[in-house]
Amino acid sequence: MRTSQRISSLLTGLVAIAVFVGVQLLVSKELISAYWAQVLQMGCVTGITCLGLNLIYGFNGQFSLGHIGFYAIGAYASALITKDWRTKWSGSNVGAFSFILALEIGALVAAGAMKLLRVGAIRKRAREWLVEYVSDREARFLSGLVGLTVTAVALAIGVLVGRTIQTQLPVLMGPALEALSSETAQKIVFLLALISGATLAGLVGVLVGMPLLNLTSDYFGIATLGFSIMVYSALQNSDLVVSTMKGARGMVGIPRWSTWAWVFWALVIVAVIARNFIHSSEGRATVSVREDEVAATVMGIDVVRYKTIAFAMGCAFAGLAGGLYAHLYSFLHPSTFHFVKGFDPLIIIVFGGLGSMTGSIVASFGWAFVLEGLRVLLPQGFEDWRFVIYPVILLIIMLLRPQGLFGGTEFGFLKAPVPAPRKPKPAEALASGATEQGQGGER
Amino acid sequence: MAKQASEAVHGKRIGPPKSEVPVLDIDGLTKYFGGLRAVSNFSVRVDRGELVGLIGPNGAGKTTVFNMVTGLYEPSDGAIEFQGESVVDLEPFAITQRGIARTFQNIRLFPNLTVLDNVRIAYHPHAGYGLLEAITRLGRYSKKERELTERAQEFLAVFGLEDRQREIAKNLPYGEQRRLEIARALAAEPELLLLDEPAAGMNPNEVYMLMDLIHFIRDKFDLTILLIEHQMRVVMGICEWMTVMDFGEVIARGTPEEVQSNRTVIEAYLGTSAEMEVA
Numbered sequence: 001m002r003t004s005q006r007i008s009s010l011l012t013g014l015v016a017i018a019v020f021v022g023v024q025l026l027v028s029k030e031l032i033s034a035y036w037a038q039v040l041q042m043g044c045v046t047g048i049t050c051l052g053l054n055l056i057y058g059f060n061g062q063f064s065l066g067h068i069g070f071y072a073i074g075a076y077a078s079a080l081i082t083k084d085w086r087t088k089w090s091g092s093n094v095g096a097f098s099f100i101l102a103l104e105i106g107a108l109v110a111a112g113a114m115k116l117l118r119v120g121a122i123r124k125r126a127r128e129w130l131v132e133y134v135s136d137r138e139a140r141f142l143s144g145l146v147g148l149t150v151t152a153v154a155l156a157i158g159v160l161v162g163r164t165i166q167t168q169l170p171v172l173m174g175p176a177l178e179a180l181s182s183e184t185a186q187k188i189v190f191l192l193a194l195i196s197g198a199t200l201a202g203l204v205g206v207l208v209g210m211p212l213l214n215l216t217s218d219y220f221g222i223a224t225l226g227f228s229i230m231v232y233s234a235l236q237n238s239d240l241v242v243s244t245m246k247g248a249r250g251m252v253g254i255p256r257w258s259t260w261a262w263v264f265w266a267l268v269i270v271a272v273i274a275r276n277f278i279h280s281s282e283g284r285a286t287v288s289v290r291e292d293e294v295a296a297t298v299m300g301i302d303v304v305r306y307k308t309i310a311f312a313m314g315c316a317f318a319g320l321a322g323g324l325y326a327h328l329y330s331f332l333h334p335s336t337f338h339f340v341k342g343f344d345p346l347i348i349i350v351f352g353g354l355g356s357m358t359g360s361i362v363a364s365f366g367w368a369f370v371l372e373g374l375r376v377l378l379p380q381g382f383e384d385w386r387f388v389i390y391p392v393i394l395l396i397i398m399l400l401r402p403q404g405l406f407g408g409t410e411f412g413f414l415k416a417p418v419p420a421p422r423k424p425k426p427a428e429a430l431a432s433g434a435t436e437q438g439q440g441g442e443r
Numbered sequence: 444m445a446k447q448a449s450e451a452v453h454g455k456r457i458g459p460p461k462s463e464v465p466v467l468d469i470d471g472l473t474k475y476f477g478g479l480r481a482v483s484n485f486s487v488r489v490d491r492g493e494l495v496g497l498i499g500p501n502g503a504g505k506t507t508v509f510n511m512v513t514g515l516y517e518p519s520d521g522a523i524e525f526q527g528e529s530v531v532d533l534e535p536f537a538i539t540q541r542g543i544a545r546t547f548q549n550i551r552l553f554p555n556l557t558v559l560d561n562v563r564i565a566y567h568p569h570a571g572y573g574l575l576e577a578i579t580r581l582g583r584y585s586k587k588e589r590e591l592t593e594r595a596q597e598f599l600a601v602f603g604l605e606d607r608q609r610e611i612a613k614n615l616p617y618g619e620q621r622r623l624e625i626a627r628a629l630a631a632e633p634e635l636l637l638l639d640e641p642a643a644g645m646n647p648n649e650v651y652m653l654m655d656l657i658h659f660i661r662d663k664f665d666l667t668i669l670l671i672e673h674q675m676r677v678v679m680g681i682c683e684w685m686t687v688m689d690f691g692e693v694i695a696r697g698t699p700e701e702v703q704s705n706r707t708v709i710e711a712y713l714g715t716s717a718e719m720e721v722a
Contacts, residue, residue: 273578280577280584281563281570281591284556288564291553298513299565300539300631309574408555419559419592419608 005417012413016268023260037260039372041328043365044263045321046348048270050360052317053345058354059278060310061290063217066208066224067318068342069231070201074319075337076235076245078197079254079326083244085189086255097189098169100196106162107203113154123147190257194266194323201319202312209311213304228339235334250333258327266324267361270317271414274357277313279416286310287355351394353404358411363404464527465490466635466667467512467543472521474507474691481507483691485521487669489635494661494668496682498675498702500711504691505671506548509637513545514538525635540568544633546624548640548671554613558604558623561612562595565630595630601663602626602656618649622656629664636660638670642677650674654681675712679703687711 023040026032032040053067077100084096127143134142177185212223239247246252277283286306288296297303326332348367352359370393374386397405410416467489474482482504489495497505510516512523514535523531530538544565553561570591576582599605602622607615612623621641628636641657642650658681661668672678678685679699687695687702689711695702702708 276578276580277574280580280588281567281572282574282577284560284564285567287556287560288553291555292551294515295547295551295553296564297535298515298539298545299627300536300544300568301564302534302536419596421605421608 008413015412020261020264023264027260036372038328039368040365041258041260041263042325043368044267045258045324045328046345046368047267047361047364048321048324049318050345050348050352050364051270051274051357052314052321054314054349054352054354054357054360055274055277055286055310055317056314057346058349058356058360059283059290060286060307060314061217062213062307062311063221064224064311064314065221065339065342065346066227066231067314067345068337068339069224069228070205070315070318071322071325072231072235072334072337073204074197074201074322075326075332076197076238076251076322077200077319078193078323079251079332080242080244081193081196082189082255082257082327083251083253085193087253095170097192097196098166098173100200101169101192102162102166104196104199104203105165106158108158109161110155110158113157114151117150117154119147119150119154122150186255186257190255190262190327194320197323198316198320201322202316205312205315206308209308213307213311225339225342228337228342232334232338235337238334248334250331252331254326254330254332256327256330258324263324263328266320270320271357271361274317275414278357282306282309290355347394349404351397351404353406353408355408356404356406356410357414358409359404359406362406463491465524466493466526467669468522468524468527469508469512470522470524472508472511472523473519474504474511474516475519481691482511485688485691485693487686487693489667489669491634491667492661492665494657494670494681494683496678496685496699497669497671497688498673498678498685499688499694500673502690503688503711505688506639507691508688509545509639509671512538512637513543536568539631539633542632542634543637544628544631544635545637546621546628546639546641548643550620550624552612552620552624552627554611556612557608558599558610558612558615559592559595559608561623561627562598562630563591565627566591566595566632569632598626598630601629601660617644621645621653625656625660629660629666634665634667636666636668638668640671640673642672642674650677653677657681675703 023032023037027034027037049067049071052070053064056062056064056067080096081100123143123146126146127139130139130142133139177188180188208224208227212220212227215223235245236248238245239249244251278287285296285301286309288299288301289303289306289310293303344367348363349360351367352361352363370390371386374389375383378385378389401407465488467487469485469487472482472485473480485504485508487495487497497508499505507516511518512525512530514530514533514537518531522529525538525541525543528541530541530543533541553564556564571587572583576584596605596608599608602625604619604623604626607619612620615623625636625638625641638657642653645653654677657668657670660666670678670682682699684696684698685702686693687705687708689707694707694711695705697705
């Protein structure tokens with residue numbers, strides 16, 4: 001890392017701490033009302049969601065309308081975990097946590113096992129071998145069976161691992177958490193719940209993405225819209241499966257654990273992760289897919305891989321934001337995750353500028369403040385006019401700045417590191433570099 | 444290797460010496476689009492260090508051949524071997540990672556990215572650090588990122604684009620975009636470079652500079668080059684030997700001089716004498 005970069009990281013850290021302490025102080029001295037503090041927190045949550053969607057749509061170019069679905073998954077998953085812990089407060093109940101964790105690790109282990117066992121290669125080899133003895137169609141069928149068997153073995157390993165976790169975890173974790181003070185235990189449980197929610201959303205993202213990411217923009221948009229409608233319907237009827245989710249009545253009794261500290265630092269961490277990703281070789285590969293898929297694949301970029309990575313990461317961010325949201329208002333209702341609400345993050349990222357992380361964050365706060373600010377500013381009885389005023393603002397800004405507030409540019413620590421101009425080398429140094437290159441190629 | 448190749452520039456080597464595995468060996472390649480036969484029984488063999496031209500009138504199927512070699516199209520029939528191994532069933536990105544890079548007839552840069560990033564993206568498969576290292580900026584990230592940036596800058600320097608590295612690719616003048624596309628293809632560290640009409644849209648002066656450049660990179664990076672062109676001047680000037688296509692079929696092979704005086708080729712380009720009279 002160069003010195004200038006180090007200084008800017010240090011500065012960013014200081015600014016972040018200053019903002020955090022500043023707001024914290026203002027709230028504690030009651031210079032900001034609890035109401036506005038909550039608006040600020042909601043701004044952070046929206047910022048995390050929108051950074052996720054910007055990664056998918058702004059940077060990777062995949063037009064997703066399913067973001068709200070992943071937000072919902074994260075919200076409900078983490079709420080289930082913390083509520084479960086809370087309802088049996090003095091006890092050691094980590095049932096929901098162990099179940100969700102078992103699900104996630106089971107899925108990861110199964111995927112890993114499938115990769116290790118190399119299902120595709122085994123099937124291909126089986127087919128090549130079989131084709132000498134039986135007809136081509138039979139070989140295809142039999143090798144398919146072989147592939148299925150291997151897949152089943154991989155899944156079985158996953159289920160086994162998951163099952164072990166589910167049964168063993170409460171035994172191990174319950175007493176451990178009980179030994180801690182309730183405050184520390186609460187923090188640990190909350191953190192684990194948030195991570196589990198984000199991971200679950202990311203994993204579902206991979207599963208949903210695998211078949212859908214081959215579709216091009218509009219078609220992908222419609223397909224993911226379908227996904228968010230599915231999630232909505234599932235949530236409406238969730239009480240049929242998990243009674244504590246309460247279905248269309250709304251889930252109550254979620255602990256109100258999302259404080260300014262949690263949401264703010266979550267946003268900072270997500271922003272840092274997004275920045276590091278985008279300004280790395282992996283991130284550039286992701287962006288190249290948006291720019292020109294054919295050119296990217298011909299330049300050696302595994303397009304499917306980068307679509308999946310960006311989608312999973314964006315969905316995980318949405319899941320994290322959902323978890324924070326759930327613990328902000330302590331109440332979850334399916335209508336919050338209606339697919340029409342799914343357009344909000346889309347509006348925000350387009351408004352802030354596709355492919356601009358700064359834009360997403362600024363627009364998220366702007367969004368929260370405009371909607372709530374107008375509620376206060378408008379005279380009594382005219383509050384609903386804010387849904388007239390803010391679209392007009394949107395229209396005007398889109399006409400004046402079609403590329404969004406920030407276009408594709410970044411500010412502050414979100415900027416790409418500036419590459420140093422090349423040190424002029426003597427001609428022969430360059431030439432020797434070239435021969436190395438040639439030899440490297442021959443390997 | 445390079446020396447041998449540059450001798451061949453002025454020599455009359457037609458077809459390759461059969462001593463080693465050819466870099467590219469295409470045999471009986473055929474492509475149908477529905478009922479249309481775009482390429483029919485196309486064969487070519489390119490040896491290490493050669494600079495081979497593939498010429499023919501518009502619509503002869505030249506670019507289709509390139510698209511099949513790079514995996515963008517699946518051949519209907521035939522074999523494509525790169526360094527003795529078939530690349531027919533591979534994904535395009537896997538083919539590139541094995542060592543085949545190309546440029547496009549209508550330039551396909553990453554238009555909204557900087558010149559430097561365009562080149563760095565092509566270098567990505569050799570980046571040498573993973574997703575976790577990228578996100579945390581730990582491990583090999585800093586070192587490898589610096590290395591690959593320096594590498595990309597070296598490529599830009601070769602093409603005289605050093606001072607342009609922070610510009611947005613789409614804002615470059617046309618000639619520089621062409622050069623950038625070649626630089627980007629080279630950053631993928633290929634052994635075989637496929638150039639699809641690199642001189643399209645260039646003025647004669649630029650064409651001469653391009654011809655020099657192609658020779659230069661071939662020797663400098665120890666490349667094998669297969670080049671599509673339909674300006675005769677370009678191919679005549681730089682290719683050691685060439686294959687001529689028309690209506691998806693090979694109609695002639697030989698040195699530039701031989702091809703130039705070949706009757707079938709002249710007819711393909713200019714029409715038959717009967718047609719000439721009518722015109």
